[in-house]
Each structure stands twice: as structure tokens, then as C-alpha cells.
Amino acid sequence: MKTINIPLNIPNVLSVFRLFSFPFVMIFIFLGHEQLFVFFLCFNLFTDFLDGWIARTFNQVTEIGSAIDSLADTATYFLALAGLVVFKWEDFKPYSAIIWVFFGLLVVVDLYPLIKFRKYHSYHTYSAKVGAYCKGLFFIVLFVWGFYVWFFYFIMITGILIFLESIVITWILGESRSDVKGLWWVLKERRLKP
Numbered sequence: 001m002k003t004i005n006i007p008l009n010i011p012n013v014l015s016v017f018r019l020f021s022f023p024f025v026m027i028f029i030f031l032g033h034e035q036l037f038v039f040f041l042c043f044n045l046f047t048d049f050l051d052g053w054i055a056r057t058f059n060q061v062t063e064i065g066s067a068i069d070s071l072a073d074t075a076t077y078f079l080a081l082a083g084l085v086v087f088k089w090e091d092f093k094p095y096s097a098i099i100w101v102f103f104g105l106l107v108v109v110d111l112y113p114l115i116k117f118r119k120y121h122s123y124h125t126y127s128a129k130v131g132a133y134c135k136g137l138f139f140i141v142l143f144v145w146g147f148y149v150w151f152f153y154f155i156m157i158t159g160i161l162i163f164l165e166s167i168v169i170t171w172i173l174g175e176s177r178s179d180v181k182g183l184w185w186v187l188k189e190r191r192l193k194p
Contacts, residue, residue, distance in 0.1 A: 012065045014051035018044045018072035025079050034087050038143045041083060044076050045136035052129070066122035066178040073132065074110055077103075080139055091147040098156045105163035112167060117176035123166055125182040131162045 021040060028036040051069060055061045081103055084092060092099060113121035138155045141148065165183045172186055180186060 007060075007062050007065065009055075009060045009062075009065070011051040011055035011060050012062070012068060014047040014054075015065060015068040015072050018047055018051075019068060019075060022072075022075040022079060026082060029079070029082050029086050032086070034083075034143075037079075037083050037087070041076070041079060041143075042136075042140060044072075044079070045132075045139070048073065048076065048132065048136075052124075061179065063122075063178050066124060067120050070122040070124070071120060074106070077106055080135070083139075084142075088142060088147065091142075092152075095149075095152065095156075098153075102156050102159050102163075105160055105167075109163045109166045109170075113170045113176065116170060119176045121166070121170065121176065122178045123169060123180040124178070125162070125165060125169070125180055127162045127165055127182055131158055134158065 021044060025037060025040045025044070028040065048069070055065060081099075084099075110121070113119065135155055138151055141151065169180055169183055169186050172183075172190065173180075
């Protein structure tokens, strides 16, 4: 049996924490503890920002760390959806179609590279990073101040565009890669190849 060696550094510890917090935060959702859910969701969003910043600033980026971070990001998306359905569904009910398109594309974004490369992707495109910060801000605003339709549509539309970018990147790439800047760079790199 092959063992997985995860380098012990702060970014990887933070990503593993986010990943392992998933079942506990789900329990808070199912028990109806909205305040605990919001606290841990915000904490997970903050540690997502922090682990990326530390990894880049102190040159602690590893392929396994990037993969764990991406998996933890997906888990955080599903926590956010579950919390949204349980605690705020009445606000979102009229807009449910776009929410299901958004999360359907999220599933495709995660499954397509897994099927094509037999490996979980960790592109970390610039657009995905900015989108993640905007989504985090949206959930903080939602649970602290309330629902704003314009912000919701901004998050959904930009999120869908970001997912489509990742799908196209997977389609273009011939092999699995981590930390792809974005579609423009992939296309530029492809044009420069002889």
C-alpha cells in the first residue's frame, strides 16, 4: 500500500484542518446551530486565504498541499451550500435555478480532471482566487447583514464564468498541472510551443 507523505508546514496544516472540520461543521448545520456554522465557515474562509498567502510568501507551495487545498475549497463550497439551504433558503428560493447550475458546474469542474487525468485538480487560477475572496465576502455579508440580490447575481455569474474557465483549461491541458494562472496563460503557452 502506497503511503502519502504530506510535508508538515503551516499551509498544509491549515488545509488539512479545513478538510477535517467538514463533518463537524455539517453537524452544526444539521443541529441548527447557525452561529457556530457561521463562525467556522468564516474561520475556514480566513484560513483558506492565510494558507495560500503563507505558501506563496514563504515558498512552501507543494503539489500535495495544492491538492489538499483544492479539496478543502470544494468541501467549503458544499458547507456553504448546506448552510444556505438550511438557514437562508427562503431568501434564495426564487433564485434556485442559477444556484443548481452553479453547483452542477462545480461538480463538473471537480470530476472532469479526475476522469481525464485520474488526479484531483489544483489549478488555483487568478480568477478562482479572486472569486473565492468575493464568495467569502458574500457569505459574511449574507449571515451578518442579510441578502442582497445584486451581490448574489454577481457571485453566481462570476462563479459560473470561473468554472467554465477551469473546464476549458482541463480540456486544453494534455497532463495534470498545479497552479495554472489562467486560460490566457495556457493559450499563450500553447501558441509558443513549436
